[in-house]
Amino acid sequence: MSTSNQKLENWVNDIANVTNPDSIYWCDGTHDEYEGFIKEMLNTGDLMKLNEESFPNCYLHRSDQSDVARVEHLTFICTSNQEDAGPNNNWMDPIEAHNKLDTLFENCMSGRTMYVIPYCMGPIDSKLSRCGVEITDSPYVVANMFLMTRMGQKALARIEREDKFVKGVHSIGDLDPDKRFIMHFPEEETIRSIGSGYGGNALLGKKCHALRIASWQALKEDWLAEHMLIVEIENPQEEKFYVAAAFPSACGKTNLAMLIPPEGYDGWKVRTIGDDIAWLHMDDSGQIWAINPEAGYFGVVPGTNEDDNENAYQAIQSNAIFTNVGLTDNNEPWWEGKKDGNPTIDWKGETISADSGNVFAHPNSRFTVSAKNNPKYSNLADSPSGVPISAIVFGGRRSELAPLVYQSKDWNHGVLVGASVGSETTAAAAGEVGIVRRDPMAMKPFCGYNFADYWTHWLSFSSKSERLPKIFHVNWFRKNDQGFIWPGFGDNLRVLEWIIKRCQNQADAIDTPIGFLPKPEDIDTSGLDITKDSMEELFHINKDQWLEEMESIREYFLEYGDRMPEMLLDEHRKVVSKLEQSD
Ligand code: SAT
């Protein structure tokens, strides 16, 4: 296979001239092709076959031990003007970056095959979708892209028709962390990644294209590319609502998207549209619609089990690639939080004992599956127009401070709520775990341009529509001395129920300085083992702590200098003054 598109053909040849592969292979995206890659990787040892009886067509991949998470410190936005990248990004001058990369990419594919992957982010026939081509020397990346995106012939046909695609070049290089870079050139709609074979560093359709480059395109074309799950919730009256929710990596987006209603919620149905990324567009009537640009999930494995999230657990019983999990004595994948099995080998391939303190699966170990593996997959994930969004939910991992749920006063205040998200860091990115950092809209690692411009863009929607989604903030992770106060998982539907009722003007709220809080009786806790005191704790607003938080947000905003939208600073001042006046 090759292409009739001259631009694509030339570009592929140019890259081949620099990287010098032994051969070039154009991916057609068929199932047979996928199977062929799997076979090849079983031969080379890139993959290991798992127990065929209990985990049919499932494989284990062990990544290099220095290459187990996204590397934010090595991720760059290379715009000609540094200010356009903003203080939220590492920046490098595009000329300097290209020079550096040209040297690193020189001959990097010699002795290897160069794979060309045409892909489409979003339903093939949706005008909201955008195409890209990833060139890579990693068959593991190809197999993951097969599960995660719509790739191959149909995508290529669209690219040939549109004559437009994001250009991504990836090589695992020699996996030397000192020669590892994930570089983005938004002005050229180009991505270059070298030295890592892992997840978001290497599957360029995901964070690099669908968030960093797409957020830039969205700014220019007046839409939003967001780090959000999309979930359908149907109530017993058979009314359907679509909620988009942004939480940082490894904070439960996949679980919320695949939620199972708790006992007593008869007649409620939850289906998944997406678990990680949403592209939001406004129609002529002012309604916001969302598509999920992806076609699969790259989810956190540890903690997945039949009690907490049966859907995710079912989704990974067959046709899944596991990365960096442990193994049991009968060759099943094993991870912390799995209920059955006798683990003997850890993610590094070492035989260890199951003594307490020993960890078998890497905390950022992942599963890759097609979205269609999900028992609650919604066909609307393939709908070209997407789904109409009623509510946008922001959230973070906060052991203190943030109440279980609150609603913003209006859109502009909601933008402040999103811009103020802080969250304890997780193993999804290299670096220290558990420290609170500012993660506006859960986009800190993913916004491809200056956050100040991004917030201005968000604020611009308020004057465009009377029908904007309501904006909320949730925190499932508040703790007291006995641990997490809220049970989370399926019980989060109790909170979503209030959110939906607010969207329908069917629930009251308490007006507080930080936003609207539910009346205690409006969150249904029937059948839950939670005391009235705990519920009060979950909604307690500590004035001093909040004033401190607002001050740290103010200082953070100051980093954005003159580009900072005055409207957002105004919203901030309003909250502070209301807090000061409160008792
Ligand atoms: O490695 S990924 O970026 O794909 C996963 C994540 O951090 O959300």
Ligand code: MN
């Ligand atoms: Mn994510």
